[in-house]
Amino acid sequence: MPTATLADHIDALLPQTQCTKCGYEGCRPYAAAIAHGEADINRCPPGGESGVRALAALLGTPSLPLDTSRGTPGPLTVAVIDETHCIGCTLCIDACPVDAIVGTAKRMHTVVEALCTGCDLCVAPCPVDCIVMVPSGRDWTTDDARRSRDRHERRARRLQEDGGTTGRRADRREPAGGHPAPAASVNAGPAPMPATLRPAEPAPEDAAARRRAAIDDALARARARRLATPK
Missing domain, CATH: 3.30.70.20 (Alpha-Beta Plaits)
Structure with a gap:
């Protein structure tokens, strides 16, 4: 899958809170970094464990524990x-x-x-x-x-x-x-x-x-x- 298209699919699974807790300036830059193999899939606290699993399924890779050093999921x-x-x-x-x-x-x-x-x-x-x-x-x-x-x-x-x-x-x-x-x-x-x-x-x-x-x-x-x- 072309990298740009893959980034689009990854971005579609992210919550779009634009919180930057992943270390990137928004959800789209994080999606691009994942698509390029530059970032792990477990750096989005708002997406939680279910978000990590969804990304793993999309990419065909093993799931990872949520990186709670970046925050923990919770109610809106x-x-x-x-x-x-x-x-x-x-x-x-x-x-x-x-x-x-x-x-x-x-x-x-x-x-x-x-x-x-x-x-x-x-x-x-x-x-x-x-x-x-x-x-x-x-x-x-x-x-x-x-x-x-x-x-x-x-x-x-x-x-x-x-x-x-x-x-x-x-x-x-x-x-x-x-x-x-x-x-x-x-x-x-x-x-x-x-x-x-x-x-x-x-x-x-x-x-x-x-x-x-x-x-x-x-x-x-x-x-x-x-x-x-x-x-």
Whole structure:
């Protein structure tokens, strides 16, 4: 099979969270590295053990234990920005690989939950520690993966057209792709996605209350960390 075609087939099996935990700048570069024999098939925590087995079956090679030094699989999570502490620095906007964060300089930013992949790449750059990852209450689906791939590719093209600059725009009130910005000032965001890609099932009736409690708890812990940090 031609290498380019093989990379396409490999990429189709990856979850498309674009989390970079594999050591590559996204799912497609990792797929290309596998196709060229430059990377093992067990470096994708979001894909989990089932993802490793799927890649092994495609390539006709023995399966490998998941490399947990790169992270462990778990339920899908999303990012939440604490509006009371966001300073509008835009660093999280620059970090998001799928343009799922909207906002503008010196204004509060918001995560578009439906677009968040749970990569958590926005957490570390935040200078005021106001982003937390919380359970999404749903599964990551094949439609999510397809949309994430498309948005990541559009972002890459935009950055190339902008001369390789960061993801920052003069005004990012609406995410790329015309997805309307949410009305709420704070949105639940991403986190590690499940080990398998399967249609999401309806959440229990009390899921919203549990999720709200999880968000409140995560934000409280983030505030406690800020208070404990020496000035």
